Amino acid sequence: MLSHRRIAILTDGYSTPFVAKTAISLLRYRTADVAGLIDAAAAGSTSQELLDVGGQIPVVKALSDVPDADALYIGIAPPGGKLPEEWRPIILQALRRGIDVVSGLHDFLTEDAEYIDAAAGSKSRLIDVRRNRLKSTADCHRFRPGCTRIHTVGQDCSLGKMVTSLEVHRGLVDRKENSKFLATGQTGIMISGEGVPIDCVVADFISGAAEQLARQNEQHDFLLIEGQGSISHPAFSAVTLGLLHGSAPDGLIFCYEAGRTHVKGLDDIPIAPMKDQMEAYLVAANLRHPCKFVGIAINSRHLNDEQAIAEIERAEATFGLPACDVYRTGADKLVEACLGLRAEVLGR
Template structure:
């Protein structure tokens, strides 16, 4: 279905990461982007994303392009609907569009928006805890497909983008593949998954397990299931990695790291362990809470390195150095492609050697 993205100041800001991810990875039509700060400018010059989508001032300018759904592309601090966007959300509903939102505040609970909703249309608050959840029982361990979980060294280092890049590489290579979104952007792009940060902690592993079991139904025995990572073991405010490990029962891990980062990005007084230490920690945690008779414990088979803050020459040098140091495949999947990462993650025989 044709979408209009409501970015409202988020095209050149981290608050717009949901919409930017959709522009980079969603295969379906995005017919316009609303951002008054950049109206009339070329999307590729503002964002670096080579997608021919017009940037317009407001919903009225977007309507001639024929959208049927308006998507809130922002992830603002506090999770509420920004005042600057509210006018366009109301205009979209008045015009007969449906709305998709990953905000923490639920648009369905807003009486003014409900009144504007037209018959046969919907408001999708995707950040609601799914109904009927139970605790995790390691059921994903019985699946015959390969399950790759992205584990990050920090928040917002590119775990979703790395998974989607590998998913796209698998599609090009003819490898049956599926992606499980665990955050708002991943769910909006794929249409499936679980909003992990909206799930009560006791049911988090069970929610991941249910999403993995559901997504695996479309895959053959040798298919590849990529599970979007959330948070980080290194971040003092994050609890997401353990339920992802428990619920997905991965067969391999893909570490995701920002090049040359040595502390938590927004908490510079919190140092990061070395990558060698982090590989060992993640593998140790992934080796427990597994059923009797499970295959060998998952290893970190590849490192997706985010080099966005480096120039081309620096990026190539750092990728080579880190890969040689860890003895595993290392690539920036956005800058250099994900074909080598895919090959490393798909091959059970890939040698894993962490050098001291």
């Protein structure tokens, strides 16, 4: 469980929206716990000015400018998951000060002898949120009927599945519903403090890991399960299917980015038509458990306000489902859809 309350986020030299995605989400969802953002070139500004989120959280030159930090969080998610070697002195400084270092990258801190020695000397912790020993296969658990599971799926990677899950969860909590967000990726785990790094689970155990995560939380009335990848993504569909079967959702929210036409990371491969993908999701989900789509979440970041409203109306007319952009228009439509689904499930 990650319970740090004075976090320094490290993005030094990599403070762009594409690479600093983890930092942006931490600034948005753990605002009160972030004491500073480290980027020497932008020191003296605020996180709002640098990354358009986080308000007045200061951007500082060095870790020493956050004297009471209890953790250093690696705030980037670069292609390949490599930890920048030029950050080694900063990480060692944190460890020698007794500050925990938390990373979601594929380069594990806990496999670096110098970091291990520094942490041992100060009794600080090296936390690789992707590292796991999950080795259980799924056993087709029959979930508590009152536990309504909502899973976000989408047309591609990195288009808002985590954010949609978080915003719908927040909306349910605001209505005094017993809801829990279940993180399945490194950023979600850093935000919520717990979860399963599903893309680092051995293939045979992906469904089991997802099932176990949901089972551990089925006392809640709603589980908002963060999605990963896409059912049609040539590289990541295995993780998507494993999550779908392991979590056995009652309802799906389909997420897409308006205007995106090609697969992320494979820029010459067109994205499969959304209707085809949605049909594939339903077929795959219903092989495990009765499931339906309850709504559409649109990432309209490349549209102006008028275009975004038009896109929402088009999606609702096309798919016959409530649609919204959870940033622009709020998640109320999807919250209502989840409440309706639970009433339907309980009435079966």
